[in-house]
Amino acid sequence: MARHSLEISRTAEKQLRKLPAEDRRRVARAMLALGEEPHPPGSRKLTGYDDVFRVRAGVYRIIYSVSGRRLVIIMLKIGHRKDIYR
Numbered sequence: 001m002a003r004h005s006l007e008i009s010r011t012a013e014k015q016l017r018k019l020p021a022e023d024r025r026r027v028a029r030a031m032l033a034l035g036e037e038p039h040p041p042g043s044r045k046l047t048g049y050d051d052v053f054r055v056r057a058g059v060y061r062i063i064y065s066v067s068g069r070r071l072v073i074i075m076l077k078i079g080h081r082k083d084i085y086r
Contacts (some may be wrong), residue, residue, distance in 0.1 A: 016028070030056075038053075052065050056081075059076060
């Protein structure tokens with residue numbers, strides 16, 4: 001399977017920088033894994049959106065969109081599970 005290219009939104013980049021170091025590493029590993037498998041076990045499609053998914057990384061969630069034609073994964077938001085869906 002072809003490797004997807006990863007893009008990160010400015011919002012997600014800022015949210016990632018604010019995380020503690022250990023959590024940042026965990027989230028970064030999960031993001032890199034999405035390049036190999038955009039729909040890993042445990043990923044869920046968000047209700048109300050056509051192509052937006054979420055994957056868990058500890059207590060944090062990565063909200064991302066997959067563009068199948070271009071093989072691009074765009075990270076939209078990264079945040080704690082209690083705040084990410086607001």
